[in-house]
Amino acid sequence: MTPHEALDDLTRRGLLRSLKPLPDNRGRLVVAGETWLNFCSNDYLDLGHDPALVAASVRAVEDLGCSAAGSRLVSGHLDLHAEFEAKAAAFLGFEAALLFGSGFLANLGAVPALAGEKATIFCDRLNHASLIDGIRMSGMKWHRYRHNDPAHLDELLTKHPAEAGETRLVITDSIFSMDGDAAPLAAVAEAARRHGALLLVDESHAIGVMGPSSKGLCAAFGLKPDAITCGMGKAFGGYGGFVATSATLAALIVNRARSFIYSTGLPPACVGAGIAALDRFAETRGALGDEAMALAKRMHGLLAEAGFEMPPFASPILPVMVGDNHLAQEFAARLAARRILCSAIRPPTVPPGTARLRLTVTRAHTGADLIAARDAFAAVARELGLLP
Ligand SMILES: Cc1ncc(COP(=O)(O)O)c(C=O)c1O
Incomplete structure (x- = not known):
C-alpha cells in the first residue's frame, strides 16, 4: 500500500x-x-494549573534551565531528580524510585529490565500499549490472560512452568486506561506469588486518585508488588514517568533499561512540578x-x-x-x-x-x-x- x-x-x-x-x-x-x-x-485533580505546581516548575527552570542536558548516567542526574525519587519512594513505601522521560518510556524500560535474559511474561489482554511494547522489546515469550481474569492467569502460569534460570513476570494495569475498570489486584498478586513470578503494576490512573492518601490501588489493597510504574501526565498534572521498586531491582533497571540509559533526563520543570504534586498528595491526604x-x-x-x-x-x-x-x-x-x-x-x-x-x-x-x-x-x- x-x-x-x-x-x-x-x-x-x-x-x-x-x-x-x-x-x-x-x-x-x-x-x-x-x-x-x-x-x-x-x-x-486539576493540578496542571495549581499555583504550587506552576511555581515549583518555574523555580526549577529559573534555577536549572530548560534541560537536564544529558542522560542520567552521564551528566543529567540532578539533585532535583534525586529529591523526586526519594520522595516518591517514601510516599509509596518502596526502597527506590527512578524517573523516566514519560510513563511510556518507564514501561518500555522497566519491562525488559525486569525480564532480563530469560523470562516468560504473563500480561492482561487490555494492558496499556507501552507495557505491550515493553514486552515486545524484551523479546521474551509472553502469554495474555483474559482481561481481569486471575483464574485464567493462574491456568497459564500452571501450563507454562518455570524453566531453569527463568524469570516469570506478571504485568497488569491497576486502573485500565480505556475502560476505567480496576484489576482484581489481590487475586492477581496471589497468583503471581503462588507461581514465584514478579509482579509489575502500572498505577498511572490510580496514584493521586485513590487509595489511602491517594497512594494508588495497590495501597488500597495493602499490596506491594515488585515494581509499580506511573505516568505523571495524569493525576500529577505534569509530565514524566517513574518506576518504584526495591533497591536491587532499581539498580538492575539503571543498568538495563534502554529508555533510561540512552535518553536525556527529565527536564527540571517537570521534576519540580512532580515534587510539588507529591507534596499536594501528602498534605491533602x-x-x-x-x-x-x-x-x-x-x-x-x-x-x-x-x-x-x-x-x-x-x-x-x-x-x-x-x-x-x-x-x-x-x-x-x-x-x-x-x-x-x-x-x-x-x-x-x-x-x-x-x-x-x-x-x-x-x-x-x-x-x-x-x-x-x-x-x-x-x-x-x-x-x-x-x-x-
Ligand atoms: C496505563 C498507562 N500507562 C502508561 C501510559 C503512558 O504514560 P505517558 O503519557 O506519561 O507516556 C499511559 C497513558 O498515557 C497509560 O494510560
Whole structure:
C-alpha cells in the first residue's frame, strides 16, 4: 500500500487520526470566545494549573534551565531528580524510585529490565500499549490472560512452568486506561506469588486518585508488588514517568533499561512540578482524589440514569460504548457542536467493535458541568439512535 492508499484505507474504516490544536486544556476552556467543557483530560485533580505546581516548575527552570542536558548516567542526574525519587519512594513505601522521560518510556524500560535474559511474561489482554511494547522489546515469550481474569492467569502460569534460570513476570494495569475498570489486584498478586513470578503494576490512573492518601490501588489493597510504574501526565498534572521498586531491582533497571540509559533526563520543570504534586498528595491526604472520585461517581450515576449502560464504577474514566468507529466519530463531532470536548477512542487503542467515548471527570468540573455533559451525551445518543 502506498502512503496515500494507507491513509484512504484508515479513513474508509473510520480509523484515521489527526491532530486538532486547542488554545488551552483546562476542564473549562475558552475557544474563539466560547466556553467549552473538556471531558477528556487526564488531569483528574486539576493540578496542571495549581499555583504550587506552576511555581515549583518555574523555580526549577529559573534555577536549572530548560534541560537536564544529558542522560542520567552521564551528566543529567540532578539533585532535583534525586529529591523526586526519594520522595516518591517514601510516599509509596518502596526502597527506590527512578524517573523516566514519560510513563511510556518507564514501561518500555522497566519491562525488559525486569525480564532480563530469560523470562516468560504473563500480561492482561487490555494492558496499556507501552507495557505491550515493553514486552515486545524484551523479546521474551509472553502469554495474555483474559482481561481481569486471575483464574485464567493462574491456568497459564500452571501450563507454562518455570524453566531453569527463568524469570516469570506478571504485568497488569491497576486502573485500565480505556475502560476505567480496576484489576482484581489481590487475586492477581496471589497468583503471581503462588507461581514465584514478579509482579509489575502500572498505577498511572490510580496514584493521586485513590487509595489511602491517594497512594494508588495497590495501597488500597495493602499490596506491594515488585515494581509499580506511573505516568505523571495524569493525576500529577505534569509530565514524566517513574518506576518504584526495591533497591536491587532499581539498580538492575539503571543498568538495563534502554529508555533510561540512552535518553536525556527529565527536564527540571517537570521534576519540580512532580515534587510539588507529591507534596499536594501528602498534605491533602487523599482529599483531592476523593473529590475527583466523588464527582466521577456522580457523573457515572447521571449517565446510568440517562439510560447508558455503564460498567460498575471504579475510576474517573467512564466509557460510553458506541461500537462502530464512524458512529463514535460522529458522536464526538456532535458533542463538539455542543461545545463538549470528548474524543472518540477507536481501534487499535481499543479492541475492534468497541469504539467509545472515553469520558473523564476532573476536579475542574462543577455539578452544573456534569449535568450539561449528561444532557449533551443523552441528546446526541438519541439523535444517533443509541438511546430510545
Ligand atoms: C496505563 C498507562 N500507562 C502508561 C501510559 C503512558 O504514560 P505517558 O503519557 O506519561 O507516556 C499511559 C497513558 O498515557 C497509560 O494510560
